[in-house]
């Protein structure tokens with residue numbers, strides 16, 4: 001299909017030019033690994049696009065992700081996304097393991113393999129154990145066993161129940177809300193809702209646009 005070949009070609013050419021310009025083998029290799037999305041990747045060269053440069057600054061290695069290439073089809077959406085998710089990733093006061101739990105649980109429930117793939121290592125770095133990650137990936141919504149609750153601890157178990165309700169039904173029952181609120185301030189409850197809610201958006205974005213070709217991929221099991 002012409003469209004598919006075109007969308008493959010653009011990131012390849014861009015990455016080769018970028019790699020030559022910056023003398024970097026890493027960029028070429030990483031960009032060549034993107035699989036086609038439903039839109040072409042827009043990857044402006046460094047120094048040519050202030051919005052792309054601002055996103056680059058936040059990313060590891062100063063390299064745009066497949067997600068960024070999809071977002072940059074709509075530059076103002078990409079800009080607003082970058083500002084908002086900088087806050088979610090860097091400026092919340094909820095614990096880092098709980099933040100990543102919301103992100104990973106949302107990815108698992110929404111079958112969003114790209115989102116899980118980007119965040120499993122972040123979750124581990126924030127202290128989530130392999131056993132806890134397996135629970136987030138494998139346990140059906142709303143049915144944590146007693147053993148699973150013990151492995152998570154009261155605080156993270158409350159966060160899973162909250163993530164399950166807000167993700168699967170939008171309506172969070174009072175007891176689920178108040179069980180999490182035992183551990184968090186009002187400010188942190190707003191942060192919790194914002195994290196779980198915004199990563200439901202990330203799931204929808206990455207799956208509906210087939211970012212990195214992963215819309216039908218199985219979410220990895222840790």
Ligand SMILES: *[C@@H]1O[C@H](CO)[C@@H](O)[C@H](O)[C@H]1NC(C)=O
Pocket residue numbers: 026030059060061
């Ligand atoms: C930076 O690039 C290296 C080499 O490709 C890779 O192993 C590493 O995961 C990258 N770091 C980030 C934060 O993306």
Ligand SMILES: *[C@@H]1O[C@H](CO)[C@@H](O)[C@H](O)[C@H]1NC(C)=O
Pocket residue numbers: 090091
């Ligand atoms: C957000 O967090 C970053 C990284 O820790 C920090 O540099 C920045 O000052 C924070 N921004 C605000 C407005 O607190």
